[in-house]
Structures are given as structure tokens and as C-alpha cells.
Amino acid sequence: MTASWAQSLPRPLAPPRTAILTSADLSFRQRVRDALTGLRWQVREADGGAETLACLDAAPAEAVILDSWLPDLEIGEFIAEFEKLHPGIDLVALGDLAASSRSMRSPRRNEVLFALRHGQEGDEVLGGDEAMNSGSVSCESPSGESANCAPVMPMREIEAQPSAPVRMLAPPVIIATRRQIESENFSGADFAAAPLRSGPSSACRLPEFIGTHPVMLEVSRRIRLVAGHRTSVLVQGPTGSGKELVARALHRLSPRSVRPFVALNCAAIPEALLEAELFGHSRGAFTGAVQGRVGRIEAAHGGTLFLDEIGEMPLACQAKLLRFVESGELQRVGDNELVKVDVRLIAATHRSLARLANEGAFRSDLYFRLSVFLLHTPSLSAHIDDLPRLTAHFLERMSQQSPAKSLSEEAQSRLLGHSWPGNVRELEHVLERAWILAEDRPRIGAAEIEFGEEYVTE
Structure with missing residues (x-):
């Protein structure tokens, strides 16, 4: 039964x-x-x-x-x-x-x-x-x-x-199928035979970065790993080492790539205006605010907000940013209404935020919120082996606007002997200056390679 x-x-x-x-x-x-x-x-x-x-x-x-x-x-x-x-x-x-x-x-x-x-x-x-x-x-x-x-x-x-x-x-x-592999680094046969690697390989290099030095390949590897997450990323590295390139690569590889990428240099905005620039303001919120304005955070809704030189942000503004990072809500200057905003936050600095936090110049609670995943962009001297590839890249880009030029051996030696305190950005500017100084000549000589204040008028 x-x-x-x-x-x-x-x-x-x-x-x-x-x-x-x-x-x-x-x-x-x-x-x-x-x-x-x-x-x-x-x-x-x-x-x-x-x-x-x-x-x-x-x-x-x-x-x-x-x-x-x-x-x-x-x-x-x-x-x-x-x-x-x-x-x-x-x-x-x-x-x-x-x-x-x-x-x-x-x-x-x-x-x-x-x-x-x-x-x-x-x-x-x-x-x-x-x-x-x-x-x-x-x-x-x-x-x-x-x-x-x-x-x-x-x-x-x-x-x-x-x-x-x-x-x-x-x-x-x-073994089911093998499609034709469209890759500049591997063919289908390469994929079949490729061993598992514990370290970065040239195959993981992102198109934003030139060269194959291990320190740069490690940057590409870490970008690929964290890009698909909502995790906040802090990019630290010397001036001119490509921190914004890292941020743009993170955005491009993320599920947010179809939404806006909004960048703000915190050191370029006067302290009195930085809060309104970030959070927006209502009409009449302060003298000169003749109409309301959406801030950079709100403009990046659904996408990525890149805050460059975050170490220069005033402490008062840091407190309000911390509130947004914790709750996802912001309040425009002069407005009582809370606005819910969904952004992925990437911050960058050439300074050590950990040291600034220990010294009291940066909020430690905000530092820990921003540095969930830390990326370091190395100085050019740390991957100097990539200098010939970087040089070729910049010269090729300049040749799109005028007849191509090449470097003499003496010019190449002069570039390799420099310490590059301004990193990749300095290299680009030195080559641009040399390109102009070479006039119509197809070859850039050592005399056209000038660094900083070497040229002084009498």
C-alpha cells in the first residue's frame, strides 16, 4: 500500500x-x-x-x-x-x-x-x-x-x-574541432602544442603596449585577469609610463566597454571646483553656476571612471568620494537628492599612496578601497630592451603625416645611453623634436637627438 x-x-x-x-x-x-x-x-x-x-x-x-x-x-x-x-x-x-x-x-x-x-x-x-x-x-x-x-x-x-x-x-x-586561429602570435598548430605557462608570454601582450620585456608582459597579464571584474584598480607608476593606457585597456577588455570611459586629472582642476566637477552641481549652487551640470562620475554611468593623479585630491573631496565608493550613491553640489550611479573605478598616481596614507596626507580608508587590485607601470629604464621597438613605433606613426625617416646608428646609441627620467612620454617627445630638426632629411642623426635643456640660446 x-x-x-x-x-x-x-x-x-x-x-x-x-x-x-x-x-x-x-x-x-x-x-x-x-x-x-x-x-x-x-x-x-x-x-x-x-x-x-x-x-x-x-x-x-x-x-x-x-x-x-x-x-x-x-x-x-x-x-x-x-x-x-x-x-x-x-x-x-x-x-x-x-x-x-x-x-x-x-x-x-x-x-x-x-x-x-x-x-x-x-x-x-x-x-x-x-x-x-x-x-x-x-x-x-x-x-x-x-x-x-x-x-x-x-x-x-x-x-x-x-x-x-x-x-x-x-x-x-x-579532440573535437580546430578552427582557424586568427592571432598574430599563434597559428592553429601553435595552440595545439602550446604548453601551460605559469608566467607571462608574448602571447598575452596587449596591443596598447609595445615590446616584449617580462615586466611589460606581466602588466598585460594582470590587466587581462582583472578586466572582467568590477574590482577597483589602482595604477601606480612614474610620470610618462602609460598609466592612462592601462586604464583604457582595462575598460576595453571589460564588459563595460560599450559604455563611457571618463577620465579626470585631479591635479588639473582647482580645489574649489573639483567637487562640482566630480559630483555635478545644481543651478545656483555657487557663484557662476547659472545652470545645473552632470558630474564626471554620473557621466560614466555603466562604464569606467578614471581618476588620474588621485594623490593630489584634497582630503575634503576624498571623504565624499569614499562615501560614493562605499554606497554607489552621490549627491550633487547644492542638491539634496541622492543619485545611484554604477561605475567601475580606476585610479592612478605617480606617488606612493600607502606612504601618503601613513603620513596622513591621504585617507587610509579610501586607499584600501581603491587598491583592491594594484598595477605597477614600470619606468622605461626597467624595460630598456624595448626601446628599439618603441622608437620604431613612434617613427612609423609620425611617418603617416610626412615622409618616413630613420635613425642613424649614432642616434640610436645616443637614445640607448639616456636615463629617461620622463619615461616613454619623454622618448616620444625627443623623437618628435628630432623629426622636426631633421627637416627634409630622411635620416635622423645624433645631432638632432636633444634631451631637456640641452639647447640653450646665447
């Missing part, structure tokens, strides 16, 4: 399972998503590695499906970071990109592989089209030997045959 009564009860629905689908290929994502949805998976999509890590920070998932190319991160670096941060999540990577030693496997991996079969329609299949058409998937063991894995059974067949044994695919990495 009890058993028949229990059998009459409706079966509870299976708990939802979630996968994050990472690919820059929209049509591929759509095919895999449709197949997974039919198998009662919840699918969250990401078009890059940084967005995937942000999705996992927001909510966990049972599996991550990774394409063979990412637009923002080097593939091996992403996998290494993923396995360090999320060892309990199954990673299914196209091609032979995932670590073969990885032991975590979802109990429903068969369903993921079935969805991948549908996502690969029209692509070249490694291991043979016949195997794909027959429902099998080509696998590779850690030793490199190929094996024919069990067919992937659709969910409807599994439900129709509950007693039928379902063989799960073995842990070796799936």
Missing part, C-alpha cells in the same frame, strides 16, 4: 545544472546553448576569458565549455588560472588544450559532449567526420594514443532506457 502510494507521487524535477559557454563565435555558442537547453541545462555565455572568470565569481557552475581561442586571454594562461581558482568545476576544452592530469569530471559530462557534437556542425573534425556522424568522439589519452570513446547518448535515449549502462567518456581530453 505504502509502496504504491509512493509510486503515484510525481517525480521531482532534476536539480538544474549550469554551464558557462565561452567562445567568441556567436553561432557556435547558439548551437551548443540550444543543445544544452534541450538537455535541461542552464547556460550562461561569455565571449572571453575575463568574462568567464567574472561569471564564476558571481555564481558557481558545474561545467565550463572553452573554445580553442579567446579574444582577450592566452588560452594556456586562462586554463592555468581557472584550475587554480576553480578546481571543483569541470572544464571541457575544444582541442587538446585542457590539462590531461585534471581529475574533476562532471557526472553529466556525457550531456556536455552531446551538445558539443551539435555545436560543431559544419566544422572540420579532428579524428574523422565518420566518427562524428556515427555518434562517437575522438579522444586522446595522456600518452598521445588515440582511442574510440563510447557514443554520447542523448538525454531522451537515456530516459527511455533507464536500465541501459551508459559509459562515461574517459578522462582524456576531447
Whole structure:
């Protein structure tokens, strides 16, 4: 009696399972998503590695499906970071990109592989089209030997045959397809053979930065890692080392890239006007305020606010900025209404904010709010090996407006012997000055290379 009564009860629905689908290929994502949805998976999509890590920070998932190319991160670096941060999540990577030693496997991996079969329609299949058409998937063991894995059974067949044994695919990495890789650093074959790296490689260099010195590659690596998060970033480095370039790269790689990037140099605005410039003001709030104005923070709603030279901000203004950072609400000067604003905050300074905070010249509570993730831009002398590449870059850019010029060996030696206190910005200005001094000559000599106050009139 009890058993028949229990059998009459409706079966509870299976708990939802979630996968994050990472690919820059929209049509591929759509095919895999449709197949997974039919198998009662919840699918969250990401078009890059940084967005995937942000999705996992927001909510966990049972599996991550990774394409063979990412637009923002080097593939091996992403996998290494993923396995360090999320060892309990199954990673299914196209091609032979995932670590073969990885032991975590979802109990429903068969369903993921079935969805991948549908996502690969029209692509070249490694291991043979016949195997794909027959429902099998080509696998590779850690030793490199190929094996024919069990067919992937659709969910409807599994439900129709509950007693039928379902063989799960073995842990070796799936070899599904290899798309043509559009990258200046890697070909498709390079991706297949690329080892996992613990340190930065030339593949992670961002287009904003010229050169391949390890200190600059590390800057690019950190930018890629944090770009997809809402985390506040503090950029510290000497004047002329490219702090605003870092901020713009963070914005470009973030999910906020379609929204405004608003920059404000805190040292360039008089103290009496800085608060109104940041927070906006209402009409008549102070002498000369003939009409209301939206502040820089509000103008950056949905996007990124870059506060350069944050160390020059007055303490009174720091207190109001701290309130906004903590609550996300601001109050325009002369107005009692609170306005909710969503911005990602990036601050930059050439000074040590930690030392300023210890000396009482900067609020320590604001410092800790701004420096959740710290980025250092190195001086040019720290990556002087990149000077020839930087020089070629600036000369090429100048040649777009006038006939091209090149440097003599003596001029190159003179550049390499300089200490560059003004960093990359100084290099650009020295080359621009030399370009002008060379007049119509196609070659810039050592005589045209002048630094600072070397030229003095009698």
C-alpha cells in the first residue's frame, strides 16, 4: 500500500545544472546553448576569458565549455588560472588544450559532449567526420594514443532506457574541432602544442603596449585577469609610463566597454571646483553656476571612471568620494537628492599612496578601497630592451603625416645611453623634436637627438 502510494507521487524535477559557454563565435555558442537547453541545462555565455572568470565569481557552475581561442586571454594562461581558482568545476576544452592530469569530471559530462557534437556542425573534425556522424568522439589519452570513446547518448535515449549502462567518456581530453586561429602570435598548430605557462608570454601582450620585456608582459597579464571584474584598480607608476593606457585597456577588455570611459586629472582642476566637477552641481549652487551640470562620475554611468593623479585630491573631496565608493550613491553640489550611479573605478598616481596614507596626507580608508587590485607601470629604464621597438613605433606613426625617416646608428646609441627620467612620454617627445630638426632629411642623426635643456640660446 505504502509502496504504491509512493509510486503515484510525481517525480521531482532534476536539480538544474549550469554551464558557462565561452567562445567568441556567436553561432557556435547558439548551437551548443540550444543543445544544452534541450538537455535541461542552464547556460550562461561569455565571449572571453575575463568574462568567464567574472561569471564564476558571481555564481558557481558545474561545467565550463572553452573554445580553442579567446579574444582577450592566452588560452594556456586562462586554463592555468581557472584550475587554480576553480578546481571543483569541470572544464571541457575544444582541442587538446585542457590539462590531461585534471581529475574533476562532471557526472553529466556525457550531456556536455552531446551538445558539443551539435555545436560543431559544419566544422572540420579532428579524428574523422565518420566518427562524428556515427555518434562517437575522438579522444586522446595522456600518452598521445588515440582511442574510440563510447557514443554520447542523448538525454531522451537515456530516459527511455533507464536500465541501459551508459559509459562515461574517459578522462582524456576531447579532440573535437580546430578552427582557424586568427592571432598574430599563434597559428592553429601553435595552440595545439602550446604548453601551460605559469608566467607571462608574448602571447598575452596587449596591443596598447609595445615590446616584449617580462615586466611589460606581466602588466598585460594582470590587466587581462582583472578586466572582467568590477574590482577597483589602482595604477601606480612614474610620470610618462602609460598609466592612462592601462586604464583604457582595462575598460576595453571589460564588459563595460560599450559604455563611457571618463577620465579626470585631479591635479588639473582647482580645489574649489573639483567637487562640482566630480559630483555635478545644481543651478545656483555657487557663484557662476547659472545652470545645473552632470558630474564626471554620473557621466560614466555603466562604464569606467578614471581618476588620474588621485594623490593630489584634497582630503575634503576624498571623504565624499569614499562615501560614493562605499554606497554607489552621490549627491550633487547644492542638491539634496541622492543619485545611484554604477561605475567601475580606476585610479592612478605617480606617488606612493600607502606612504601618503601613513603620513596622513591621504585617507587610509579610501586607499584600501581603491587598491583592491594594484598595477605597477614600470619606468622605461626597467624595460630598456624595448626601446628599439618603441622608437620604431613612434617613427612609423609620425611617418603617416610626412615622409618616413630613420635613425642613424649614432642616434640610436645616443637614445640607448639616456636615463629617461620622463619615461616613454619623454622618448616620444625627443623623437618628435628630432623629426622636426631633421627637416627634409630622411635620416635622423645624433645631432638632432636633444634631451631637456640641452639647447640653450646665447
